Amino acid sequence: MAIEIRPVTRAETKEYLRALPFVSGLPQEEPEPSAWYAGAAAWPPQIPATDEALEQYVEEIQSDWYRPQAAFVDGKVAGASGIVSVEITVPGLQRVPLGGVTSTGVLPTYRRRGLLRKIMTAMLDDCRERGEFLAGLSASEATIYGRYGFGPATFQQRWELRRTDAAFRDTFDDPGSLQLVEAPIAAGAWATLHEQVRAERVGEISTLPGKWEGLGAAGLPADGSGPAHHLLHLNASGEVDGAALFRLPWSADPAQAGALQVSAFETLNLGAYRALWGLLTDFDLTNRVVAAKRPVDEPLRWMLKNSRAIKVTRARDNLWLRLLDVQAALEARAYAGAGSLVLDLSDDLYGSNARKWRLDAGPDGATCTAVSGASADISLTVAELGSLYLGGVSPVVLLHAGRLAEHTAGAVSVLDALLRQDRAPHNAVGF
Structure with missing residues (x-):
């Protein structure tokens, strides 16, 4: 079985589209009433796209803001996803680039072969190369994307x-x-x-x-x-x-x-x-x-x-975040107070993130520096950091859930005070 992960050519676009759930008619949302829908139905009908709709989609994705990735198995499209280029407002009201993962699917006949991990890795690599230090998505199922370092950051x-x-x-x-x-x-x-x-x-x-x-x-x-x-x-x-x-x-x-x-x-x-x-x-x-x-x-x-x-x-959760460049992300946002902490971060995909980071933060800005030999105040994974990043999830809650470890007494309370926001983060639109 020969596997290749790459963008699609224009000639391959229709085959690529037919691997996406909203085009193929395969399930794309959990089968229960949703927080994003005010109607009485549980989820939209799964109807394959018409040829006319496919032609429209082909034109839409041939654009600078949409970056498709496909998994080819023996020359045939077996899975597909894409990245859209958007901005997100972070604490301090700075608007920074975000790589938005959207329309992800692997055909049922090719599941459990590691294709999704390969597609996700290719897309996140693309985001990093473009300077997008944050990636985001809306998860149709809550058990899928934590393994790639995403954590739920906004809720609705x-x-x-x-x-x-x-x-x-x-x-x-x-x-x-x-x-x-x-x-x-x-x-x-x-x-x-x-x-x-x-x-x-x-x-x-x-x-x-x-x-x-x-x-x-x-x-x-x-x-x-x-x-x-x-x-x-x-x-x-x-x-x-x-x-x-x-x-x-x-x-x-x-x-x-x-x-x-x-x-x-x-x-x-x-x-x-x-x-x-x-x-x-x-x-x-x-x-x-x-x-x-x-x-x-x-x-x-x-x-x-x-x-x-x-x-x-x-x-339910809404936007899931993934920090692709921890230093850039932590220095891009503002903080509610002043404090200094050493965070021991693990990241299965990017070794450049998996290290100890000293965060020196204050209302006027922050510096995040890789350190060696220092004792960690808190240990956590990049997925937990994604949930904490916008200030909508308290590290105190994650501590009591066993999702992070406190090595210095009071360190989690310091982190909570640094990250806290007056209003819950929220995104009314998605991608």
């Missing part, structure tokens, strides 16, 4: 709220206005709004080209639950400072009827946030709101008279 929730329980604690005078608009207007507003949001939110990701095109049909639920509606909030100066995308599906099932499904929601300030949720949670002829892809520190709960009214119906 899906929640429900009955309209009768949605009373706010305080009245609110909105100096701005709400508008229902058509998709082309919403697309332009979202493009600008997201750029503003990601400049202020740790964990947020830049969008891929064409993200907002055809917004009215984007993300149409698998159960056919109706078209998107676009709601904007404008401040007193007439500038968009918030937006929501929602649907009002009809259902013959009384248990599902009357649900207003919110699949996208972003704001720049508290006023827009309060005004948008004020309308969405009290929309005429509805009985409940179902909101997907929401951050774990959603403020809405604390604005309601009944803080128990919001019921979290699904929670």
Whole structure:
């Protein structure tokens, strides 16, 4: 069996695409209600792409921002994945390059032969060569990518709220206005709004080209639950400072009827946030709101008279991170306080990371230096460091879970204070 891992030529692109789950019609998401979907279906239908769709995909991936990798076995494509070039906002609100792993699959007839490891290694090597010291992905299954050094770093929730329980604690005078608009207007507003949001939110990701095109049909639920509606909030100066995308599906099932499904929601300030949720949670002829892809520190709960009214119906990890150059990554982010620690890091793929690192960090910046002979304060793997990197996972939790070891008393508390963020990292868009 001859195995070759490499990018594909244009002539090989269709064969490459047919190895990807979203094209082949093979399962691509866990078979249960998802935190990223506000509809009633458990997961999208697995329908192979049409020839017309394949032609469109061929054109899309022949671009500078998409880097395909394929595993060839005896000359035939047996597995495939790709890297997209995006940016991520890290603590300190610096926006740094991220290699986004996407659309990964190995054909069922070629599984358990080590092809995925070879593909992943080739893609991560490519990221390192391009200076991308972080790689990220969204994992369809939580047991796959830890072996390649990825750790879950952001999380999301899906929640429900009955309209009768949605009373706010305080009245609110909105100096701005709400508008229902058509998709082309919403697309332009979202493009600008997201750029503003990601400049202020740790964990947020830049969008891929064409993200907002055809917004009215984007993300149409698998159960056919109706078209998107676009709601904007404008401040007193007439500038968009918030937006929501929602649907009002009809259902013959009384248990599902009357649900207003919110699949996208972003704001720049508290006023827009309060005004948008004020309308969405009290929309005429509805009985409940179902909101997907929401951050774990959603403020809405604390604005309601009944803080128990919001019921979290699904929670899961969202973005997984992998540090490819530990020194560059730790020096790129900001820290909440000052401290110095020696971290003994293990990394099965990159020996240049697997060493002891002295982190000298403060609010004004940090230096990360490889050291030898020094006693380690904390031992951990690169996967745990990926989870900690954005500040959304506490090292204290990982200590009690047995995922890292403390060799100097109090060292984990120091690391926790250094990494902590005021808001949970969150990414509303993926890749």
